Amino acid sequence: xxxxxxxxxxxxxxxxxxxxxxxxxxxxxxxxxxxxxxxxxxxxxxxxxxxxxxxxxxxxxxxxxxxxxxxxxxxxxxxxxxxxxxxxxxxxxxxxxxxxxxxxxxxxxxxxxxxxxxxxxxxxxxxxxxxxxxxxxxxxxxxxxxxxxxxxxxxxxxxxxxxxxxxxxxxxxxxxxxxxxxxxxxxxxxxxxxxxxxxxxxxxxxxxxxxxxxxxxxxxxxxxxxxxxxxxxxxxxxxxxxxxxxxxxxxxxxxxxxx
Amino acid sequence: xxxxxxxxxxxxxxxxxxxxxxxxxxxxxxxxxxxxxxxxxxxxxxxxxxxxxxxxxxxxxxxxxxxxxxxxxxxxxxxxxxxxxxxxxxxxxxxxxxxxxxxxxxxxxxxxxxxxxxxxxxxxxxxxxxxxxxxxxxxxxxxxxxxxxxxxxxxxxxxxxxxxxxxxxxxxxxxxxxxxxxxxxxxxxxxxxxxxxxxxxxxxxxxxxxxxxxxxxxxxxxxxxxxxxxxxxxxxxxxxxxxxxxxxxxxxxxxxxxxxxxxxxxxxxxxxxxxxxxxxxxxxxxxxxxxxxxxxxxxxxxxxxxxxxxxxxxxxxxxxxxxxxxxxxxxxxxxxxxxxxxxxxxxxxxxxxxxxxxxxxxxxxxxxxxxxxxxxxxxxxxxxxx
Numbered sequence: 001x002x003x004x005x006x007x008x009x010x011x012x013x014x015x016x017x018x019x020x021x022x023x024x025x026x027x028x029x030x031x032x033x034x035x036x037x038x039x040x041x042x043x044x045x046x047x048x049x050x051x052x053x054x055x056x057x058x059x060x061x062x063x064x065x066x067x068x069x070x071x072x073x074x075x076x077x078x079x080x081x082x083x084x085x086x087x088x089x090x091x092x093x094x095x096x097x098x099x100x101x102x103x104x105x106x107x108x109x110x111x112x113x114x115x116x117x118x119x120x121x122x123x124x125x126x127x128x129x130x131x132x133x134x135x136x137x138x139x140x141x142x143x144x145x146x147x148x149x150x151x152x153x154x155x156x157x158x159x160x161x162x163x164x165x166x167x168x169x170x171x172x173x174x175x176x177x178x179x180x181x182x183x184x185x186x187x188x189x190x191x192x193x194x195x196x197x198x199x200x201x202x203x204x205x206x207x208x209x210x211x212x213x214x215x216x217x218x219x220x221x222x223x224x225x226x227x228x229x230x231x232x233x234x235x236x237x238x239x240x241x242x243x244x245x246x247x248x249x250x251x252x253x254x255x256x257x258x259x
Numbered sequence: 260x261x262x263x264x265x266x267x268x269x270x271x272x273x274x275x276x277x278x279x280x281x282x283x284x285x286x287x288x289x290x291x292x293x294x295x296x297x298x299x300x301x302x303x304x305x306x307x308x309x310x311x312x313x314x315x316x317x318x319x320x321x322x323x324x325x326x327x328x329x330x331x332x333x334x335x336x337x338x339x340x341x342x343x344x345x346x347x348x349x350x351x352x353x354x355x356x357x358x359x360x361x362x363x364x365x366x367x368x369x370x371x372x373x374x375x376x377x378x379x380x381x382x383x384x385x386x387x388x389x390x391x392x393x394x395x396x397x398x399x400x401x402x403x404x405x406x407x408x409x410x411x412x413x414x415x416x417x418x419x420x421x422x423x424x425x426x427x428x429x430x431x432x433x434x435x436x437x438x439x440x441x442x443x444x445x446x447x448x449x450x451x452x453x454x455x456x457x458x459x460x461x462x463x464x465x466x467x468x469x470x471x472x473x474x475x476x477x478x479x480x481x482x483x484x485x486x487x488x489x490x491x492x493x494x495x496x497x498x499x500x501x502x503x504x505x506x507x508x509x510x511x512x513x514x515x516x517x518x519x520x521x522x523x524x525x526x527x528x529x530x531x532x533x534x535x536x537x538x539x540x541x542x543x544x545x546x547x548x549x550x551x552x553x554x555x556x557x558x559x560x561x562x563x564x565x566x567x568x569x570x571x572x573x574x575x576x577x578x579x580x581x582x583x584x585x586x587x588x589x590x591x592x593x594x595x596x597x598x599x600x601x602x603x604x605x606x607x608x609x610x611x612x613x614x615x616x617x618x619x620x621x622x623x624x625x626x627x628x629x630x631x632x633x634x635x636x637x638x639x640x641x642x643x644x645x
Contacts, residue, residue, distance in 0.1 A: 058581060065581060066612055086612040087291060088645040097442065100470060108426050109402045113492040115499035117527045195475050251392065253439040259289070259324075
């Protein structure tokens with residue numbers, strides 16, 4: 001169960017960093033430089049707005065399942081997700097506006113207001129919860145950061161930064177170690193540890209591509225350290241930053257019309 | 260009139276198919292659906308009747324949007340019924356072939372002693388969008404429900420909780436105008452015409468405030484009743500909290516008033532276990548004499564959402580793994596003692612991304628008008644979505 005939660009949380013961080021904007025407030029920090037690096041790394045994965053298409057594959061020893069979706073986001077307040085695969089779920093839409101979240105199911109033409117407790121429910125049967133998709137702790141705000149060493153990773157010079165959660169932060173991890181490239185602030189690897197400093201998940205980021213206005217990893221692989229044959233991968237098949245998106249894009253009307 | 264509406268519907272369908280085929284090469288076309296195979300077995304204790312049936316069910320959804328203002332939609336279901344229900348019910352083909360809408364879009368293609376082939380078009384509409392304004396004409400589903408089981412606000416197409424194999428529900432024939440007054444508020448009016456040329460007209464205003472979706476409705480249903488109602492969806496301490504109220508006042512008899520209200524909630528635990536509860540009060544069902552059969556096969560109106568004045572539902576759903584989910588629902592009918600109850604366990608298993616197998620059981624037990632009733636229905640469904 002812990003591993004399950006951990007896996008979810010790593011996905012949460014990933015999603016936060018990639019799809020949704022993470023709230024960054026100026027705040028006293030442990031290590032300004034390290035914090036700044038994480039802030040930049042985080043910034044790389046967001047923009048004022050983002051429009052993307054993703055594919056998620058859940059792999060287990062005996063089966064795997066694929067989920068594809070389109071996603072639009074603006075700031076930390078607005079987001080819209082449209083599921084494109086599998087056929088059974090195609091057309092489902094999730095809309096988040098500030099604290100409100102809705103789910104629209106086109107086959108029954110019904111809109112459901114998602115209550116906070118349902119946010120913990122698995123999203124579309126995946127390892128993600130609804131909460132993972134829209135809320136998310138901040139790897140900038142909820143942790144203190146220290147550069148512990150510098151080393152080469154996949155041919156890039158990297159800072160290796162340790163993240164320890166703030167005492168009052170509601171997070172699952174006891175510690176996260178991040179490898180961030182000195183050039184371009186790209187995160188290449190994250191290691192997630194539980195409260196007993198036991199390594200739970202390893203996340204590798206690869207397929208570095210120029211996505212238009214920036215160079216960034218577009219493929220993420222999360223492997224639980226103790227579960228053989230299990231992994232979850234996510235890949236941006238499309239991503240575009242800072243495209244103009246009106247607030248009205250994130251409306252009930254558009255939720256029912258988006259395709 | 261019936262002939263006329265039938266003729267009209269065929270013209271619409273023809274134009275639609277022609278456009279669809281002609282333009283599908285250009286791609287603003289959507290195509291989806293499913294195919295399912297479902298054997299079932301039902302048993303009734305008192306009569307000793309057992310029925311073995313099989314249903315092959317195919318649904319096709321087509322949509323064509325030549326631009327972002329216009330959208331044509333046609334959806335239909337093809338069903339092949341075979342078994343003892345068909346052979347023991349002489350009127351079965353008429354029940355299935357009878358379309359309650361203004362247009363007759365239910366076609367029996369073939370029938371024999373123990374089989375029936377039917378196609379029913381349940382969506383056939385044209386939608387036009389101009390900014391915040393939307394108009395949809397034709398056969399469509401207007402879903403005003405907020406609660407999960409009993410929907411007193413869903414006045415155009417009441418939902419039968421037990422008809423699990425038809426979540427889309429029939430469409431209604433008419434016109435729907437929607438005006439979106441804000442990011443999460445809208446005003447809507449609907450005109451419906453049914454098979455007997457009876458009109459229903461109603462308006463809805465929906466808005467969001469302090470974490471709640473709230474709707475108010477007013478209108479007239481089937482030229483029989485005036486309706487005033489409302490519904491809400493929100494949360495209390497994280498648990499979903501929703502409800503619907505409808506007050507019906509008879510057009511002809513001022514003393515014949517009905518209050519129907521449902522209130523419910525759900526809570527999802529961190530392990531994804533979801534518990535749901537709902538209560539229905541229906542003042543007109545004090546002396547209702549319909550039994551379970553009416554509950555299962557009836558429900559064309561919000562007036563007969565249940566069989567007793569007070570009804571309760573509790574359910575739990577738990578995804579054991581991303582592939583396997585279990586759920587069970589319990590309903591109690593009556594107050595203070597549940598004279599009757601329903602239990603419905605469901606198992607869903609994902610064989611592949613697009614293939615699911617489900618086991619569905621429905622057990623009804625109780626005492627209706629001092630008559631004991633016990634019946635059980637079981638279904639196995641293999642469903643491929645495309």
